[in-house]
Amino acid sequence: MSEDKIYDVIVVGGASAAQSSAIYAKRAGRSVLVIADEYGGQINNTDVVENYLGFKHISGPDLAQEYLEHMRDYDIDEETGYKVTDIRKPDDIFEVEREDEEVFRGRSVIIATGGHRRKLGIKGEEEFANKGVGYCAVCDGPLYQGEEVAVIGGGYAGTEAADYLSDIAEKVYVLSRSGVLKGEQITIDKVENDENVEVIRGAEATEFYGENLLEGLKYEQDGEIKDLEVTGAFVEIGTVPNSDITDLVEKNEARKIKVNGEMETGVEGLYAAGDVNNIGVQQLQVSAGQGCQAGLNASEYVKQMKE
Incomplete structure (x- = not known):
């Protein structure tokens, strides 16, 4: 266990949905940890973005850097370089394990792992x-x-x-x-x-x-x-969701994590945002918006949990 510290919200992922989740959870007063093997996700493979509100013309990698710099304006803990291999909930607290076998504990978890090329x-x-x-x-x-x-x-x-x-x-x-x-x-x-x-x-x-x-x-x-x-x-035939990091949640035939309109999975305290879930089209605007929703809802869940 990582010093037995318990975070309010652990965000798994390193792109728009994850960073949006982290920012909103932190602004809501929660302790937040982001775990990502790398930052940027599939946007790093995008030449030019011309349909993201506020940026008429920006390269994918540059926009990814804007996301990261924005997130780092807040006191958010980061763990990078290793993939998450398991998310479990043995009791009221989640355990998030990486491929190096280090385990982090959190009251709530947001899965925002995106997808990979099919x-x-x-x-x-x-x-x-x-x-x-x-x-x-x-x-x-x-x-x-x-x-x-x-x-x-x-x-x-x-x-x-x-x-x-x-x-x-x-x-x-x-x-x-x-x-x-x-x-x-x-x-x-x-x-x-x-x-x-x-x-x-x-x-x-x-x-x-x-x-x-x-x-x-x-x-x-x-x-x-x-x-x-x-x-x-x-x-260039689309993506496969990176949803195999946990068996806690229900997934559809395309292996996308099933959520409701609040980004809630069937497990209390566990959320999924962005391309890894089964709601919405795969667009940056959608992922960032879902990250906002997940971050706020996870924060409210933790608030009620502590009361």
Whole structure:
């Protein structure tokens, strides 16, 4: 146990929902600990944010830094560098255990762990990971200056990636299994009108191939297997919630933690905010708002617990 100190609120996570939770809980007069393996989350993989209120144009990493600096304006304890592996409640007090086996105790816990990139699970994906197959266009896109690349996925993440890569690559192919592009209309319009972007509709990737590095991929369209020669392929098919840190809570089929409108799980004193839960769309504004709700509600729970 970490010196047997009991925090009022322990926040697990390091991005917008977590930092918003921590700030609001601290402002409500609670002792707060944030446990995160790293800060920023998926926003670190975002090139430019143009739809977050108050910031007309800011890079993802810069916005993540703004969050962190804001949180550090308050007297909030931090534990970083290790992932949380278990959250349990043996009595009225929660125990939060990290992968280094250190345990922290809290009267209330907010899970704000977000998600990680979903994989395709097709032939060659593991073999060519980081050898042409990537999951972050912003991180690895500059390596493909003047080359031909593919984006697999026509959803929000896919259209954003295609738009970003269109300024770097010679040619960008977008494989959309559903046949349509989704996301913000302004981004969809840019992608569909870009001369060096080609949307391949009704296409499902089936295999990555090459020698030491990626040389291309195969996809199925209209019952026919076709070939696409590219040196880079970015898998942008959404995220998987980081919800496996506890078995206390109920989860839906997508492994998202079930909460009500107050961000409450089925366990008293345990909340979940942001992309890890089953409410709302995956947007920064939503995550920050849910973090606010969770922080305030956890604080009220602790207040009543102490009375």
